Each structure stands twice: as structure tokens, then as C-alpha cells.
Amino acid sequence: MSTSEALAKAQVVAEVPQEARDKARQLGWEDGLIESALAKGFSLQEVWQALRGNVTGDQAKQFLAGGQMVRPEFKWMKVPTEWGIKARASDPELGLAIGDLNVGTYGDIPDVWYNRTEIARGSYPNPVNEDMGYTIFEKAIVWADCCVPLYEEAIRDRWISATDLPWASLEPLADDIERAVCQVMTEQSDRAYFEGALLSGWLPEISYGYLELKLFLSTVIYDVARHAEAFRKRALANGGGLGLQAPTDYMRSAQEARSYPELINILFVQDSTLLTLFKNGELFAQNQLERDLYALCAKDRQRMMDYQVERLKHYLFKHPERREEQNLYFNKGENRLAKDWTDPVVNEPLAILLGGGKGNIDEGMKKLRAFRKLQVQDYVDALAKATFYRTNLNGRLAEYLAD
Amino acid sequence: MAATPLTSSGLDLSWLDLYDEPASATPGKKGLTLKEINLGRYGDAARGKGDMTTRMRGAISRPGAQRFGPNYQSKADVWSENCIMLYEEATQRQWSSARDIPWDTLEELPDELERAMCQLCTMLTEVEFIAGDVPGQWMPFVSAQDFEAGLFLMSQIMDEARHTDVFRKRALANGGGLLAQGAGLGLRTLIEARDFTEMSVLMHVQAEGFVQSMFRMGELIGQTDADKRIFRMSAQDESRHLAFGVMHLKYVLDTEPERREELHHYLDKAEGDAAGGGSGDVTFPPVFESLCILLGGGPDKFDEGLQKFLLLRKRQINEYLHRLEVAGLGDRRQRVGPLFAQFVDPV
Structure with a gap:
């Protein structure tokens, strides 16, 4: 038995979080579709992952009717960050130092940093994020x-x-x-x-x-x-x-x-x-x-x-x-x-x-x-x-x- | 007393008469640790009332010492019975990401696997960055009367810096x-905490607990010896942070049982009202998908990876509940949020 089958079997009558219902509504899921997925043996976690992955109501309905599973698109694999970096230790005695990582765009220490989130410098920014409250950007x-x-x-x-x-x-x-x-x-x-x-x-x-x-x-x-x-x-x-x-x-x-x-x-x-x-x-x-x-x-x-x-x-x-x-x-x-x-x-x-x-x-x-x-x-x-x-x-x- | 010259030469020297309880701590098996000096009027058991100055526990109060702003006056607010041991353990087990990871053993991976590993690391370097800020935020509120808790938090700041860098x-x-920035990782809840115990239960127990459960599956997630070693070394550090949090929670519940419902309330918020992923949420699609690829062994084995991901999630939730039970919050099992509830093993 797979983990998802086991989870579904053991599943108590799960309360569906309000945030999941809100997200489902936003994606065009009909009322009852979440319950339908759960009844078909999918775990709440899988439903949640589908919602977080922006699976639309139509896609979910088709899948539950026996259609093709919506495969993840792995959009994060294609973000335009600098790729192909092979940082190497410049001083073998010191080992791979953080200075050795400062190559290409990853080495740009900006005069002013505009991102107000906790984004790792050099990674691809999410379009909308909460302000984390930093005050030093210079x-x-x-x-x-x-x-x-x-x-x-x-x-x-x-x-x-x-x-x-x-x-x-x-x-x-x-x-x-x-x-x-x-x-x-x-x-x-x-x-x-x-x-x-x-x-x-x-x-x-x-x-x-x-x-x-x-x-x-x-x-x-x-x-x-x-x-x-x-x-x-x-x-x-x-x-x-x-x-x-x-x-x-x-x-x-x-x-x-x-x-x-x-x-x-x-x-x-x-x-x-x-x-x-x-x-x-x-x-x-x-x-x-x-x-x-x-x-x-x-x-x-x-x-x-x-x-x-x-x-x-x-x-x-x-x-x-x-x-x-x-x-x-x-x-x-x-x-x-x-x-x-x-x-x-x-x-x-x-x-x-x-x-x-x-x-x-x-x-x-x-x-x-x-x-x-x-x-x-x-x-x-x-x-x-x-x-x-x-x-x-x-x-x-x-x-x-x-x- | 000290500011008044007492001798004809203008010297004071009255400070020479302050030593009424000679202390001669002797080193133990692990050297002279904080445990050996935790004695007599200098020990945590003899903690008196705090004074909002910078006076370390056991030092004599200085008349006229200024206050430095509010800090916790009650030991229970920040204390953990294992913080003395954990600080010394942290000093003994510091490691170097530069030299202790066999970087030269890294092998070229299929592109999708390398991308999945890089996505996971992008998320982790982001998470660990916050994990250093959060204890930092609380340090000014930890009284020097409870300095061992403060020392532990400062060692945690160092650990998190190393994790951020590795x-x-x-x-x-x-x-x-x-690769892609994380979003909705539940990190704001950590920095939003307005109480040390709230912060500790969310960060040390929940978020670091989840990360710890994940790191302990590092043998399955890591694709190279270097990866696996990174997870092992980091897990060792996380264990200390987690142990601090569990024992802090226990101390609060033992000494201030009236706070039980309040603490449940913080967890209700983190588990239930919101998305339910908790702090350090791994259900964010790039993290979820990269984990499934790594656990399965490639994008073509995504479904296999998904099953292992669900196992990871199950492990995270059940270990989390076990830790809460150890701390004295066993009744959490009955009120855990819906996205957690599906994973809970029967008693």
C-alpha cells in the first residue's frame, strides 16, 4: 500500500481548512470537489499540494473523472538565475570559503538592496511577498x-x-x-x-x-x-x-x-x-x-x-x-x-x-x-x-x- | 560605595571586601564547563530578582547602575534546564562548512537532480537566515541573570550562520x-512572535523540528556524500536548538501551568487558522516538487518521490507531537490542525 493510500485509509473525517476552501474557490473549484477528491482516496495533503500548485477547477474535475493527472511544471527549474556555477576553494588550506562563492552575479554586493524580503541574494524573486521589516538596505x-x-x-x-x-x-x-x-x-x-x-x-x-x-x-x-x-x-x-x-x-x-x-x-x-x-x-x-x-x-x-x-x-x-x-x-x-x-x-x-x-x-x-x-x-x-x-x-x- | 574615595591617597579599595563566598570551581571530564561554575550564589538556583541592568548573575549590584530597557524578569520566561549543557556542547561541536564538508567528492548530477538540490538549498539558505535573526531579536530581552540561556542563543546564531552559508x-x-525564492514558508510567524516562549515553541520546537526531521532523511534526499554530510552535520546542530525549545516549553509548563491554553493558542494559529503547513512549511510548490524529485530519484519518478514526501511529512508531524508530549503538551494530539491531523499515528 502506498503512503497516500495508507493516509487515505487511516484518514479521520478531515476538517478542510478554510484557507484551502478559499484557495479552491479562487482557482474555480466547484463546491464539493475537495470532498469528492477525499472520497476518492486522495489525502488532504495531496489536495492541498494541488491547490498550492494552482491546479484549476477544470483540471481537478477532469482528473477526478479519470482524466490525465496534472503534472507539475517545475517552473522553478526555469527561473533566469545564473546557472553553471562551480565554486572552488581558492585557498585549499581554508577550504571552500564564502568568498569563493562570490563569482558572477552572485558576487554583486549591491550599493543599495531593494528587496524587502528574506530572499537569498542571487535567487529569483517571487513577484509578491511580505515585507520582513529590515531597515538597513545600504x-x-x-x-x-x-x-x-x-x-x-x-x-x-x-x-x-x-x-x-x-x-x-x-x-x-x-x-x-x-x-x-x-x-x-x-x-x-x-x-x-x-x-x-x-x-x-x-x-x-x-x-x-x-x-x-x-x-x-x-x-x-x-x-x-x-x-x-x-x-x-x-x-x-x-x-x-x-x-x-x-x-x-x-x-x-x-x-x-x-x-x-x-x-x-x-x-x-x-x-x-x-x-x-x-x-x-x-x-x-x-x-x-x-x-x-x-x-x-x-x-x-x-x-x-x-x-x-x-x-x-x-x-x-x-x-x-x-x-x-x-x-x-x-x-x-x-x-x-x-x-x-x-x-x-x-x-x-x-x-x-x-x-x-x-x-x-x-x-x-x-x-x-x-x-x-x-x-x-x-x-x-x-x-x-x-x-x-x-x-x-x-x-x-x-x-x-x-x- | 565605590565612588567615594576612602583613603588619604584618594583610593577606594572597598571592592576588595566584596568576596564573602570564595569559589574554586574545578574542571570536570569535559574541562571547566558552565556546569562546574554553576555553584553557590553564582548558580542558577540562586537567581535573585532581575534588575534590568547588565549585571551578570552573582555579580554585586552597583549603586546607581542604569537600567537598559525592559527584559524578562522571570526565569521561566527564557530558561531551559539543559541550556548550560547545550551551550558547552555547541562549543565542542562547532564545525566548518569550508573544511568539514568533502566538497571535492561532489559529482556531476543529471540536470534535474542538480536543479532540485539547488532549489532545496535556495529554500534552506533563506530559512536559516531568518533562524539567525529570530534569536537575535530576543537577545536584548534575556536578562543577564539567565545568561546561560543567552549564551545558548548566541551559539545558535553562529550555528544558523553556518547553515545559511553551507x-x-x-x-x-x-x-x-x-533558484526560486521561497514564499509562504511561514517564516513571518517566527519574527512576528511577541513573546519569547511563543517564539521558542514556533521556531525551536515546530520549525526546527520539521527541519530536523527532514535533515534526518538526508540520506534519502542527498545525492552525494557531501550532501549527506551537510544534512548530518546540520541535524546535529538542529538537535540542540530543538532540545532547548522542548525543555524551555517543559519549564514553562512545569512552573507556569496557567500558560497552557495560551501556548495552545499560538500553535492553533500556526497549524490551523493559516495554511496549516506550520512554520518552515515544506508544502510550497518549488520545495515540495524538488523534494519529490530528490526523494524519488528524478522527475520521472515523481510519484515515488511523492510517496516518500508524504512519509517525510508523516514523520515530521508525529515527531513534532512526540516532542510536545515530552514537553508536557501531550493534549496537542487531540487538537492539532487539519493538515497535521491526517498524518497523526494512532496512539
């Missing part, structure tokens, strides 16, 4: 060419906090040092988790035209999720615990962003300064685990900064008229981050770690000031790489540079 | 291309 707002290779690199370079860090090697630290480590970890865990949640919320805004960018952002979200849990694990693994939650000024400024350029420029400030922190993690690390942790986070953060710099440069090139406006967002991000940096619960743990203990905190504060200078310099340099030269750098940050 | 790769790797 390449200049989100795009950087580097997001294409960075996506695959992020996957290649992934790591696992549970097993790639030498947890068993942790040894007790002096109380003040352990607590300083834990406070830093608490703050960084908060910041990482927040950034992941924030960026996640922006994904539904970005249309399919910029697919590769969304894929890359997904890796960033996954990276910062890993940072959040790795920092938390460190705080809870060596006799300490979680400390005071991170200050909220900077994070609120990112949360308040009303557009993607505003959001991403505010994040630029922290992404850059955190990259410098993690790249120089050996200055703060008390053991091999922390050195490894900072180094792995730095590698992840570097990808984000590569994207940040290239996106900003591209955006400014495409929108020179909006250059001055960007200063407003950087002003805000810098202002709030500089305020966070004045918080003793942000500064003092770092100073204890740099100084080598609570007793040397004054020395640590001097080192921290020098380190802040490095963070600000790296940040200003990153902006310059993006062709953005800050003429009105936040006063607190400028003070560090003047040291 | 099906696009398949469509463009074997002499084919993308």
Missing part, C-alpha cells in the same frame, strides 16, 4: 570587504574556554591579587555579554543583500559570548568570585544608538581600547591561563577591529557629507568610556595587577596611566587608519596623550 | 546556482 552603512575572509578566519580560529585553557594549572594567588583579577574578570564578562546581546538585536535590521556581513557579525556575537563565559570561569576558578558589576555609562551609550553607524562607532571606542588591553594581557596576567585567555581574546577582538576600521573608512568615502556627524557619536562613546575609566573599581584592580599588589598600588597607578596612554594612542591610530582624524578628542583621553 | 555553498559548488 551597503555603505554596514559593509567592509574584509568581513568576507574574516568570517572564515573566525571559524578557523575558534577556541573552547572549557578545554583550551589550562584550568588545572591555576595556583592560589595573594588575596589582593586574586580579588583584583576577579574584579577585572567581572567587568569584562559584563561588557562582553552586553556587546553580544546588543549586536544580536541588530541582526534582524540588516537585509539579505549583505549576507556575508551578517555571517561575520554572527561570529563576533559568538566570540563575545565565549569571552563572557571565559572571564566568568576565571573569576570562579581560583578562590575568588564575582565582584562589582561593570559601570553602566559606556554600555548605555551603545544601547542608546538609533542607527547602525552610531552603534558601531560607539562600539569602536571600546573595541579598540579592549583590543589594546588584551594584546598587552601579559602585563596584567598572573599565570599562563590568563596570558592564554587574553591572547585568545585579542585575536578575536582583532578581527572586530579590522572590520571596524574598514567599515568606517568605506562609510566616510561613500558619505563624506556625514563625516562631521560621526564626531558626535565618537564624542559620546569617548565621554562615557573616559567616565568609566575614572571609576575606582575599574582602575584600582588594574593598578594592583600592574603594580604587583595592593602595597604597590601607587606604582601601579603610574603604570596604568602610561597604559591608558597606549590605549588612547592605539585608538587614535585606528581612527586615522580609517581616515578619521579626531580634532576634538575627549579631554580626559587627550590628557593621557599629553603625558 | 546551503549557499552547496547550491554554488556543483555546476548549479540559486
Whole structure:
């Protein structure tokens, strides 16, 4: 017995969905024709497929009277998309990368994407579709060419906090040092988790035209999720615990962003300064685990900064008229981050770690000031790489540079 | 406390006195996972009231911390008892569409089969794109008190990105291309959800459940070793998403049984009032027809393919009902929508 016969045999007296009746009426099916099909042993699913396939009332009637079955036309086989694509890995070590798919028309990343649906870029559009509610349709707002290779690199370079860090090697630290480590970890865990949640919320805004960018952002979200849990694990693994939650000024400024350029420029400030922190993690690390942790986070953060710099440069090139406006967002991000940096619960743990203990905190504060200078310099340099030269750098940050 | 300098040198240092419960999590067999650090006042069992700030569970509240907008204050709204395990499993089982699929084993297929496979992949790359947006949409509403659920959703976003990319790769790797856009795939219902549990039951349990049942028939659908491996690897990821959804639903039904009818209402809408295909509907003609061709082995074996398609549909519906039963919604069987009802196996 075929599946359809079995279904028909087992079929309860099926209620015919109203939508099926409406569709049947639209296609000219006489009243009772659906019931007639069901009585002849066809399953409701088959009737439904016929309706979805636009089988007309006449065709259905003829078929049920013993005529020829209406064969599907497979119209989708004939849609005029580019055919004959054989994408191959350009770098055998990396494998078949998404960049390798960008051939022919599939590689056209449009300056403006007009389709408001979830259509896969390069496929043939349905004539009528619902608007999916995306709000970002312009390449200049989100795009950087580097997001294409960075996506695959992020996957290649992934790591696992549970097993790639030498947890068993942790040894007790002096109380003040352990607590300083834990406070830093608490703050960084908060910041990482927040950034992941924030960026996640922006994904539904970005249309399919910029697919590769969304894929890359997904890796960033996954990276910062890993940072959040790795920092938390460190705080809870060596006799300490979680400390005071991170200050909220900077994070609120990112949360308040009303557009993607505003959001991403505010994040630029922290992404850059955190990259410098993690790249120089050996200055703060008390053991091999922390050195490894900072180094792995730095590698992840570097990808984000590569994207940040290239996106900003591209955006400014495409929108020179909006250059001055960007200063407003950087002003805000810098202002709030500089305020966070004045918080003793942000500064003092770092100073204890740099100084080598609570007793040397004054020395640590001097080192921290020098380190802040490095963070600000790296940040200003990153902006310059993006062709953005800050003429009105936040006063607190400028003070560090003047040291 | 922290903002007030207490020492003559202008230092505060009061934060050094916050550590009243030393934590020394030790690695288990799978390393130091979230399970090992889920202890004492840091554990989910000790979850206190949420505060709408960004404070991770167990961190000390900062006086003056600003709120970040509404998020779920009740654990039941987002929690799933397996999210801790599922997140770590996700980190262990990440795979690479670039390197873990044997692309070099792809063989030239008869034109109609290649077109059918490309049509299916066109639909899947579209579906998976939305599947990343949907958890993204809800992340800002997941309190940091329940951060493990958030971490899981972020791992899901990564999984869906990989699925979006792997099906696009398949469509463009074997002499084919993308074909017709899906339409009426029921994807809007996912993004239209206005409650986390509504979203989860529609996406994790229903839509991803259907996709999972389909992927598990990948041995029949796939035409090459590469195809079959894509379905196997993707099914592994979908299992986690599905498991999260089932256990979230169970948690809600266990702790907030008064929501039962409300949850049925969402499913009534998805199964009954509309076309009845449910979210991730495979009855859209290009998808239905391409599946029949792939399952049958060619357009000339369409009828054979149709029988297998009906089997797939039957499997989808019955597995869906079984999952709902596991979650505590076994009475769904009696009120399932008409297009589903025809497939339901007798108890």
C-alpha cells in the first residue's frame, strides 16, 4: 500500500481548512470537489499540494473523472538565475570559503538592496511577498570587504574556554591579587555579554543583500559570548568570585544608538581600547591561563577591529557629507568610556595587577596611566587608519596623550 | 560605595571586601564547563530578582547602575534546564562548512537532480537566515541573570550562520546556482512572535523540528556524500536548538501551568487558522516538487518521490507531537490542525 493510500485509509473525517476552501474557490473549484477528491482516496495533503500548485477547477474535475493527472511544471527549474556555477576553494588550506562563492552575479554586493524580503541574494524573486521589516538596505552603512575572509578566519580560529585553557594549572594567588583579577574578570564578562546581546538585536535590521556581513557579525556575537563565559570561569576558578558589576555609562551609550553607524562607532571606542588591553594581557596576567585567555581574546577582538576600521573608512568615502556627524557619536562613546575609566573599581584592580599588589598600588597607578596612554594612542591610530582624524578628542583621553 | 574615595591617597579599595563566598570551581571530564561554575550564589538556583541592568548573575549590584530597557524578569520566561549543557556542547561541536564538508567528492548530477538540490538549498539558505535573526531579536530581552540561556542563543546564531552559508555553498559548488525564492514558508510567524516562549515553541520546537526531521532523511534526499554530510552535520546542530525549545516549553509548563491554553493558542494559529503547513512549511510548490524529485530519484519518478514526501511529512508531524508530549503538551494530539491531523499515528 502506498503512503497516500495508507493516509487515505487511516484518514479521520478531515476538517478542510478554510484557507484551502478559499484557495479552491479562487482557482474555480466547484463546491464539493475537495470532498469528492477525499472520497476518492486522495489525502488532504495531496489536495492541498494541488491547490498550492494552482491546479484549476477544470483540471481537478477532469482528473477526478479519470482524466490525465496534472503534472507539475517545475517552473522553478526555469527561473533566469545564473546557472553553471562551480565554486572552488581558492585557498585549499581554508577550504571552500564564502568568498569563493562570490563569482558572477552572485558576487554583486549591491550599493543599495531593494528587496524587502528574506530572499537569498542571487535567487529569483517571487513577484509578491511580505515585507520582513529590515531597515538597513545600504551597503555603505554596514559593509567592509574584509568581513568576507574574516568570517572564515573566525571559524578557523575558534577556541573552547572549557578545554583550551589550562584550568588545572591555576595556583592560589595573594588575596589582593586574586580579588583584583576577579574584579577585572567581572567587568569584562559584563561588557562582553552586553556587546553580544546588543549586536544580536541588530541582526534582524540588516537585509539579505549583505549576507556575508551578517555571517561575520554572527561570529563576533559568538566570540563575545565565549569571552563572557571565559572571564566568568576565571573569576570562579581560583578562590575568588564575582565582584562589582561593570559601570553602566559606556554600555548605555551603545544601547542608546538609533542607527547602525552610531552603534558601531560607539562600539569602536571600546573595541579598540579592549583590543589594546588584551594584546598587552601579559602585563596584567598572573599565570599562563590568563596570558592564554587574553591572547585568545585579542585575536578575536582583532578581527572586530579590522572590520571596524574598514567599515568606517568605506562609510566616510561613500558619505563624506556625514563625516562631521560621526564626531558626535565618537564624542559620546569617548565621554562615557573616559567616565568609566575614572571609576575606582575599574582602575584600582588594574593598578594592583600592574603594580604587583595592593602595597604597590601607587606604582601601579603610574603604570596604568602610561597604559591608558597606549590605549588612547592605539585608538587614535585606528581612527586615522580609517581616515578619521579626531580634532576634538575627549579631554580626559587627550590628557593621557599629553603625558 | 565605590565612588567615594576612602583613603588619604584618594583610593577606594572597598571592592576588595566584596568576596564573602570564595569559589574554586574545578574542571570536570569535559574541562571547566558552565556546569562546574554553576555553584553557590553564582548558580542558577540562586537567581535573585532581575534588575534590568547588565549585571551578570552573582555579580554585586552597583549603586546607581542604569537600567537598559525592559527584559524578562522571570526565569521561566527564557530558561531551559539543559541550556548550560547545550551551550558547552555547541562549543565542542562547532564545525566548518569550508573544511568539514568533502566538497571535492561532489559529482556531476543529471540536470534535474542538480536543479532540485539547488532549489532545496535556495529554500534552506533563506530559512536559516531568518533562524539567525529570530534569536537575535530576543537577545536584548534575556536578562543577564539567565545568561546561560543567552549564551545558548548566541551559539545558535553562529550555528544558523553556518547553515545559511553551507546551503549557499552547496547550491554554488556543483555546476548549479540559486533558484526560486521561497514564499509562504511561514517564516513571518517566527519574527512576528511577541513573546519569547511563543517564539521558542514556533521556531525551536515546530520549525526546527520539521527541519530536523527532514535533515534526518538526508540520506534519502542527498545525492552525494557531501550532501549527506551537510544534512548530518546540520541535524546535529538542529538537535540542540530543538532540545532547548522542548525543555524551555517543559519549564514553562512545569512552573507556569496557567500558560497552557495560551501556548495552545499560538500553535492553533500556526497549524490551523493559516495554511496549516506550520512554520518552515515544506508544502510550497518549488520545495515540495524538488523534494519529490530528490526523494524519488528524478522527475520521472515523481510519484515515488511523492510517496516518500508524504512519509517525510508523516514523520515530521508525529515527531513534532512526540516532542510536545515530552514537553508536557501531550493534549496537542487531540487538537492539532487539519493538515497535521491526517498524518497523526494512532496512539
